[in-house]
Structure formats: C-alpha cells, structure tokens
Amino acid sequence: MAAITLTVNNKQHKIDVDPQMPLLWAIRDFVGLKGTKFGCGMAQCGACTVLMDGNPVRSCSTPVTAAANKKISTIEGLSDNLEHPVQQAWIEFQVPQCGYCQSGQIMTAVAFLKKNPNPTEEQIDAAMQGNLCRCGTYPRIRKAVKRAAELMKTKPF
Amino acid sequence: MRTTLSRRRFLRLSSFTGAGLIIGLNGVDGKAFGQLVNLSNDAELVGVTPFVLIDPKGGITIYNTKPELGQGTFQSIPSLIAEELDLTLDLVTIRQSGGQVELGADQFSGGSASIRTSYTKYRKVGAAAREMLVTAASQSWGVPAQECITENGKVLHKASNRSATYQELAAAAAKLEVPKEPKLKDPSKFILLGKRVKRPDIPLKSNGTAVFGIDVEVPGMLYASIERCPVFGGKMISFDDSAAKKVKGVQQVITCERLIGKYRFEGVAVLADNYWAAVQGRKALQVKWDYKGYDKFSLTAYEQQLRELAKSEGVVDHTKGDFDKAYAEAPTKLEAFYETPMVSHSPMEPMNCLAHWKENNQIEIWTSTQVPFSIKNSFSKEYKVKPEDITVHVQFNGGGFGRRLYPDYVHEAVQLSKKAGKPVKAIWTREDDTQQGPFRPMTFSAFKGALDANKKPVAFQHKVISPSIGASSNPNYDKTKTDGGMTEGISEQAYEIPNMKNLYVHADMHVPLAAWRAVTSTTLAFSHECFLDEMAVKAGADPMTFRLSMLDSKQSDTKRLLQKLKEVSNWEKPLPAGWGRGLAQWEFFAGLAGNVVEVSKKGNGIKIEKVYAVIDLGTMVNPDMVEAQVEGAIVMAITAAIKNGIRIENGKTIQSNFHNNPILRITETPPIEVHILAEGGEKIKGVGEPGLPPLAPALCNAIFAATGKRIRRLPFDINKI
Numbered sequence: 001m002a003a004i005t006l007t008v009n010n011k012q013h014k015i016d017v018d019p020q021m022p023l024l025w026a027i028r029d030f031v032g033l034k035g036t037k038f039g040c041g042m043a044q045c046g047a048c049t050v051l052m053d054g055n056p057v058r059s060c061s062t063p064v065t066a067a068a069n070k071k072i073s074t075i076e077g078l079s080d081n082l083e084h085p086v087q088q089a090w091i092e093f094q095v096p097q098c099g100y101c102q103s104g105q106i107m108t109a110v111a112f113l114k115k116n117p118n119p120t121e122e123q124i125d126a127a128m129q130g131n132l133c134r135c136g137t138y139p140r141i142r143k144a145v146k147r148a149a150e151l152m153k154t155k156p157f
Numbered sequence: 158m159r160t161t162l163s164r165r166r167f168l169r170l171s172s173f174t175g176a177g178l179i180i181g182l183n184g185v186d187g188k189a190f191g192q193l194v195n196l197s198n199d200a201e202l203v204g205v206t207p208f209v210l211i212d213p214k215g216g217i218t219i220y221n222t223k224p225e226l227g228q229g230t231f232q233s234i235p236s237l238i239a240e241e242l243d244l245t246l247d248l249v250t251i252r253q254s255g256g257q258v259e260l261g262a263d264q265f266s267g268g269s270a271s272i273r274t275s276y277t278k279y280r281k282v283g284a285a286a287r288e289m290l291v292t293a294a295s296q297s298w299g300v301p302a303q304e305c306i307t308e309n310g311k312v313l314h315k316a317s318n319r320s321a322t323y324q325e326l327a328a329a330a331a332k333l334e335v336p337k338e339p340k341l342k343d344p345s346k347f348i349l350l351g352k353r354v355k356r357p358d359i360p361l362k363s364n365g366t367a368v369f370g371i372d373v374e375v376p377g378m379l380y381a382s383i384e385r386c387p388v389f390g391g392k393m394i395s396f397d398d399s400a401a402k403k404v405k406g407v408q409q410v411i412t413c414e415r416l417i418g419k420y421r422f423e424g425v426a427v428l429a430d431n432y433w434a435a436v437q438g439r440k441a442l443q444v445k446w447d448y449k450g451y452d453k454f455s456l457t458a459y460e461q462q463l464r465e466l467a468k469s470e471g472v473v474d475h476t477k478g479d480f481d482k483a484y485a486e487a488p489t490k491l492e493a494f495y496e497t498p499m500v501s502h503s504p505m506e507p508m509n510c511l512a513h514w515k516e517n518n519q520i521e522i523w524t525s526t527q528v529p530f531s532i533k534n535s536f537s538k539e540y541k542v543k544p545e546d547i548t549v550h551v552q553f554n555g556g557g558f559g560r561r562l563y564p565d566y567v568h569e570a571v572q573l574s575k576k577a578g579k580p581v582k583a584i585w586t587r588e589d590d591t592q593q594g595p596f597r598p599m600t601f602s603a604f605k606g607a608l609d610a611n612k613k614p615v616a617f618q619h620k621v622i623s624p625s626i627g628a629s630s631n632p633n634y635d636k637t638k639t640d641g642g643m644t645e646g647i648s649e650q651a652y653e654i655p656n657m658k659n660l661y662v663h664a665d666m667h668v669p670l671a672a673w674r675a676v677t678s679t680t681l682a683f684s685h686e687c688f689l690d691e692m693a694v695k696a697g698a699d700p701m702t703f704r705l706s707m708l709d710s711k712q713s714d715t716k717r718l719l720q721k722l723k724e725v726s727n728w729e730k731p732l733p734a735g736w737g738r739g740l741a742q743w744e745f746f747a748g749l750a751g752n753v754v755e756v757s758k759k760g761n762g763i764k765i766e767k768v769y770a771v772i773d774l775g776t777m778v779n780p781d782m783v784e785a786q787v788e789g790a791i792v793m794a795i796t797a798a799i800k801n802g803i804r805i806e807n808g809k810t811i812q813s814n815f816h817n818n819p820i821l822r823i824t825e826t827p828p829i830e831v832h833i834l835a836e837g838g839e840k841i842k843g844v845g846e847p848g849l850p851p852l853a854p855a856l857c858n859a860i861f862a863a864t865g866k867r868i869r870r871l872p873f874d875i876n877k878i
Contacts, residue, residue: 021433029380074362082360103365139828
C-alpha cells in the first residue's frame with residue numbers, strides 16, 4: 001500500500017491504495033467522483049478519459065502512482081453549472097443517448113480544442129476516434145465539437 | 158392476484174408526504190387496466206398504479222415507467238402526462254419507477270414498445286388530473302369550468318383575474334370523482350408532444366452527475382469480481398482461494414449461480430473492500446472446471462452443421478399460393494445461401510449490480526436494467542420472498558440493446574449479498590461481458606426465387622436455419638414447430654408475390670442466446686433484402702422499380718416509405734464513376750424503416766459515402782430523439798456488418814475486449830440523413846429498433862451496384878471487397 005496525494009479538480013485527496021491500482025478506481029472509489037467511467041480496463045474505449053496536466057489519459061490503464069504530483073481534471077471539475085462551451089454544445093446538439101461514454105468524449109474534446117481551437121472536420125474525427133460510443137452518437141459529437149470551437153471564440157474558457 | 162396496498166405504504170413507496178391528488182390507473186391484474194381511479198382518500202387502495210403525484214406542500218412528480226437506456230423515455234414518457242396537464246418538464250420532478258406492482262406490468266424497455274403502447278394511456282392520466290384540478294378551481298371560484306384554462310402549473314380564470322397553483326388545488330381536487338373518459342387535448346395545442354423538446358437527462362450526462370448502476374454505493378458494501386467457467390456448459394470441480402485471500406482488501410471468497418434463460422452457470426466470487434482488490438483476488442484464484450466435453454465445441458464446425466441442416470425440409474412458417482408448383486414451372490429461377498454471425502451487445506456500461514439482502518429478508522437492488530417488473534416477480538419465485546419485499550432502484554442504463562433484458566448479473570449480486578451478509582456490488586469486467594454471452598444468434602438462410610415470362614416475381618422461398626433465442630430461455634421449447642422469433646419479419650413484408658413458402662430449420666445450441674436490438678430482423682433483413690436484389694438483377698430491373706412493382710395493387714406503408722426514399726436519396730440521379738447505390742427496407746413487429754446507401758470504391762475496399770434513412774411512425778413524441786435513434790441504429794448496424802462478431806472455438810469465446818471485438822469509430826461513421834414519416838393519427842410505430850435492419854442489405858446492395866460483387870456472408874471486411 002502507498003499513501004498518495006491526488007490533486008483532482010484543484011482539490012487534494014490523501015488516499016492509501018495499492019500503488020498498481022489504476023487511477024480510474026482511485027478516482028471512483030477513493031476520491032469518490034463517479035463521473036469518470038469504467039468501460040474496458042485496457043485503454044480501448046476512452047470512457048475513463050481524464051486530463052493529467054491538461055493531456056487526455058486513459059485512467060483505467062494509468063497506475064495511480066503516475067498521477068501523484070500531477071493535476072488531474074475530471075468531468076466534475078469542468079464547470080460549476082454546465083458553462084463550459086463543450087458542455088453547452090453537447091446540450092445544444094443533444095449528443096448523449098445512454099450517456100455512459102460521454103464524460104470521456106467531453107474530456108477528450110476539451111483537451112483537443114485547447115490545443116486546436118480551429119479544427120477541420122477531419123481533425124475532429126481524428127481527435128475523437130479513440131472514444132467509443134455504442135449508442136452511435138458520433139454524428140452529433142462531430143457537430144458539437146465544431147460548435148464548441150465556435151463558442152470558445154466568443155467565450156474563452 | 159389482487160394486491161391490497163395501504164395508503165401509508167403507497168405514500169412510502171412514492172416518497173409522497175401529505176394529502177394531495179394522486180391519479181392512478183386501476184387494475185394491475187390486467188382486466189380493468191386503464192380505468193381511472195382516485196387514490197387520494199382511500200384508506201385501502203386496491204390494485205392501483207399512480208403515475209402523477211401532486212403534493213400540496215411540495216412539487217409535482219411524474220413517474221417514468223420505462224427504464225432510460227438512451228432511447229429517451231426519461232423525457233418522452235413523462236411528457237405524455239405533462240402535456241395534458243399543460244406542464245413543461247422543468248416544472249416536474251421525474252422519478253424512475255422500479256417495477257412496483259402498483260405501477261403495472263409493462264415497466265420494461267424493449268421491443269420499441271414504450272411510446273406505441275403508452276401514448277393514449279398516459280395522456281388519459283394527465284387529462285384526468287387536469288380535469289379534476291379545473292373542476293376544483295371552478296367550484297371554489299363559482300365560475301364555469303369551461304372558462305378556466307391551465308398553464309404553467311396553475312388554473313386561471315382570466316375574466317375574474319383569479320389563479321391557483323395545482324398544489325393549492327390538490328386537496329380539493331382529490332375529493333372529486335375521477336372522470337372516466339377525460340377529454341384529451343387537441344394535438345394542435347401541444348407544447349411537448351411532437352416537438353423537439355430538450356431531454357432533461359442530457360445536462361446530467363454532460364457533467365458526470367447522471368447516476369448509472371455502476372455508480373451507486375451504500376455504506377458497508379463489498380465489491381465482487383466473479384470467475385466463471387470459460388467454456389460454456391462446464392461445471393466447477395473445486396477451487397483454491399488461498400492466494401486470493403492473501404490479496405490485501407479481500408474479505409471473502411464464495412460461490413454464486415448465474416441464472417440466464419434456462420441455464421444456471423456456477424461462479425466463484427472474490428469479495429473485497431474495493432473493486433481493484435476484488436479483481437486482483439480473482440486473478441489469484443485457482444478454479445478447476447469440468448468442461449464436460451463442451452471444450453470440443455467449434456463454431457466453425459457448427460456453421461458447417463447449419464449448412465448441412467439447410468438440406469432438410471424444415472417446418473412451414475408461412476405459405477401462400479402453391480410455391481412448389483409455381484417454382485417448378487417458372488422459366489427463370491435462382492437460389493442463394495446467406496450467412497450471418499453471432500454478435501455481442503457490448504453496452505458501454507459493463508454488467509453490474511448492487512444488492513443488499515437484509516436480515517429481515519427484504520432485498521434491495523440498485524442496477525441498470527430494462528426489466529424491473531420482471532425482476533421483482535421472477536426473483537420473488539426464485540428466492541421465495543414476496544414481490545413487495547424486493548425493491549429495485551433502476552438507474553440510468555449505460556446502454557441496453559437487449560442485454561439488460563436478462564438479469565443474470567442481478568441474480569449473482571443478490572446471492573452474494575445473502576451469503577456475505579452485506580451489500581455486495583458485483584461488476585463484470587469487459588472480458589466477462591464480451592465472453593460470457595448471451596449473444597445474438599446467427600441465422601443462415603436458403604433462398605429460392607422465380608420469375609415468370611414477364612420477369613415478374615412469381616415464387617419466393619426463405620428458409621431460415623438457426624439456433625433459437627426462445628429455446629435458450631424455455632426448457633420446454635417445441636422443436637417440431639416453427640419459431641416466430643427466428644423467422645421474424647420474413648413473412649410480413651408487403652411485397653405481393655403470388656406463391657410463397659417460408660420454412661424454419663431448428664439447430665440446437667448450448668451457448669446462451671438473447672434478443673439484440675431489432676432481434677432476428679438484424680440478420681434476416683440482410684439476407685432477405687439482398688436476395689430480392691438478386692431477383693431484381695436477374696429480372697434486369699432497377700431495384701427500386703422492382704420493389705415498387707411488387708407493391709402496385711394497393712397503398713401501403715412500405716410503398717409510401719420507398720417512394721419517400723426514392724425522393725430524398727435522388728435515386729434516379731446518376732452517381733460518379735466507381736460509386737454504387739443500394740436500397741433495402743424492413744417491416745417487423747417494432748416498425749418500418751428503409752435505407753438508401755451510397756458507396757464508392759476506395760483502394761481494394763469500399764467507402765460508405767452516405768446513408769439516407771426513412772422511418773415510418775404515424776404519430777411520434779420527439780423528432781430529435783427519433784433522428785438520434787435512427788442515427789445510432791445505423792452505426793450499430795454498420796458494426797454488425799463489418800466488424801468481427803463473436804467466434805467460439807474449443808468451447809470458449811475468442812474475442813475478449815474492444816481490441817478484438819471492435820465497434821465502429823467516429824472516423825468510420827458516414828454522413829447519415831434521417832427522414833421521418835409522421836402525419837399523426839392513430840398509428841404509432843416503434844422508434845428504437847426499426848432503423849437497424851435495413852442498413853446491412855442496403856450497404857451490400859450498394860456494394861454490388863458499385864463492384865458487381867455480391868456479399869452473402871456477414872461480417873465482411875470493408876477494406877477488402
């Protein structure tokens with residue numbers, strides 16, 4: 001066991017866990033934030049995507065120790081009241097169906113748009129292709145990422 | 158069975174406090190269902206199903222009785238009631254029902270049935286409540302009821318400038334007789350139904366606050382991971398848990414049974430104080446299995462058996478005219494054989510359940526499920542407790558697609574909690590979810606078709622050879638009869654062919670099988686509509702013209718659908734060189750839809766350039782949700798057509814996770830254009846499933862048009878045609 005301090009959404013959490021435990025389970029079961037989802041456990045689906053120092057990582061395949069001293073952002077820390085342009089676009093285009101993969105989709109989109117505020121449709125597809133959605137919300141994800149990029153121009157976040 | 162329900166108990170069930178108006182539908186025994194009754198002042202309530210609660214000191218609550226899987230019932234079902242009460246959904250608290258006997262046997266999501274079976278029934282609930290609130294107001298103000306209007310949760314009398322909230326009126330309204338046939342709203346006045354209303358669950362699903370089954374925690378619970386036999390049908394000999402128990406956090410190692418259909422599969426569960434420890438403990442388990450010879454099973458060999466079985470006559474599913482004579486005498490004949498795979502459901506939320514078997518033998522369950530009512534009743538029989546002692550808290554489902562019609566994962570958690578004496582949350586790994594089934598079965602199809610001297614279709618035969626979903630659930634399955642579940646839709650198409658004889662050949666299978674989104678239509682539409690295309694080619698006819706020529710004699714929904722597809726897809730407009738266009742439609746129990754797919758040659762393969770979809774509904778609740786469902790169904794159908802499917806060798810599933818059981822990615826998703834036929838009226842068809850079946854045949858027909866290559870087996874590699 002290892003005592004680890006995780007900084008999640010700018011808040012510090014001291015936890016005592018198996019150092020090999022994936023960050024996903026530390027976030028869900030020890031920090032207590034359930035918005036980040038378990039989908040595959042082997043970095044294949046993207047449902048568990050969180051940001052580590054601003055970069056999207058698959059928390060199901062990242063050992064918790066690798067997250068110590070890093071800034072972790074989860075879906076819960078994105079905004080207080082759905083103000084983030086990506087969330088606004090997700091609501092505008094009614095993207096989620098079952099919704100289970102959407103935390104991961106949104107976190108991937110957030111990290112992508114920060115790096116590429118003027119994406120082409122091909123770049124949006126390429127950025128989002130690691131996030132699977134069994135409901136098939138991809139046509140709406142495309143539109144919403146594009147819309148979020150527009151929203152961010154007038155309302156930087 | 159008559160169910161007596163005390164008012165106190167009902168109030169507890171619904172978290173409803175104080176006196177108020179409760180409108181329900183009478184008759185859980187099914188005989189008098191739909192009769193409106195006033196529950197508000199009854200000391201003893203008999204067989205009632207309350208859907209809308211108005212609390213004088215609180216808010217207005219409406220139940221959603223259809224578990225939300227992504228199909229939108231969290232918005233659409235409450236809207237049926239809210240519409241008649243002139244309430245927008247922001248004025249309402251929506252509660253998910255949990256299979257309470259009082260709320261009716263149809264608390265399930267499946268068969269694209271939610272709206273088409275609830276539309277008028279739930280509107281009447283809302284209309285009755287409205288009528289009583291208006292009457293209460295008009296009596297109290299001494300004004301005619303006809304002069305009162307309702308809006309925003311209030312009754313208004315504009316001439317005397319009076320208004321009262323529903324909450325203020327609830328107590329008086331509750332004393333009134335419930336109208337037997339309340340007047341329903343004129344559809345031209347609708348504020349919710351038929352409109353693009355935003356779904357109330359979308360904000361929750363955009364900030365991580367939507368609670369899925371996997372997210373629920375209760376104090377003192379243990380997490381479980383369960384080792385099951387990798388070979389379907391194996392039995393446990395023994396297990397050694399000494400290493401598992403050394404893993405820090407592991408508390409107990411106990412067995413459980415997975416009840417799925419007619420099968421009972423054993424498992425060994427490692428219970429720990431966190432999920433990761435449970436998974437590590439499970440990896441350290443040593444379990445000895447007796448495969449009982451099932452490790453000799455090979456799907457490749459099984460498929461060969463299906464091809465052999467195709468030579469047998471089978472049992473008659475449907476006949477018309479004299480197929481044998483017409484076929485024998487026809488100048489032009491063709492035959493073809495089609496094959497499809499087993500596939501997994503793979504919802505993004507793996508199976509999981511939190512159960513608490515309490516000391517007083519009350520069972521509390523928190524889970525993602527499509528079938529809360531059935532859980533209460535079937536578990537009551539299995540575990541010998543009363544249905545009312547089982548509480549099911551239905552959470553948002555992280556996908557269903559038919560998988561969550563089967564509560565096998567709930568059984569495991571319930572048994573583990575009983576044995577452990579604590580709340581237990583069992584979570585399947587993705588590998589468990591991919592490998593353990595149940596799967597959508599394959600269907601193989603043998604066709605015979607004949608054209609007369611004028612190249613008109615004169616004889617048609619579709620023989621289905623397959624294992625059976627029904628046989629997987631029913632130990633008394635009768636193999637001597639046809640199986641409507643496995644011949645779904647093949648005798649329901651509107652095409653007028655004078656001589657038909659459709660047949661079914663049953664094949665035994667020991668692997669658990671299940672309904673999958675759009676069930677057997679997902680494989681039979683492919684073979685059926687591709688073979689019709691082969692007949693069109695043989696007749697030298699355009700596939701659209703050929704189909705319309707079989708719909709000539711009368712107006713039909715299918716004819717309208719094809720005409721709409723022809724129009725929206727610009728069917729007659731020439732395509733660029735190297736492109737092809739394909740068509741298919743399918744009508745079955747859930748509804749009717751069709752696709753035109755355009756493809757282009759790309760290297761050795763094919764690119765899907767565009768999918769046009771038309772769905773026929775009649776009346777609908779939310780066009781935006783209909784479009785979303787059709788888009789999603791098409792994405793799922795492309796996965797089923799071009800991705801791996803499930804293979805079983807040595808008795809074990811080969812695929813294990815998304816790397817070898819892939820689903821479509823955003824980069825592979827073509828532009829999809831959805832058109833809805835909804836002119837209103839009595840007719841209401843399903844939304845969730847019909848979008849799926851036409852895709853594979855339309856795609857393969859397009860590939861034939863572009864390349865001349867006829868695809869008769871799914872899945873196929875789209876990059877190597």
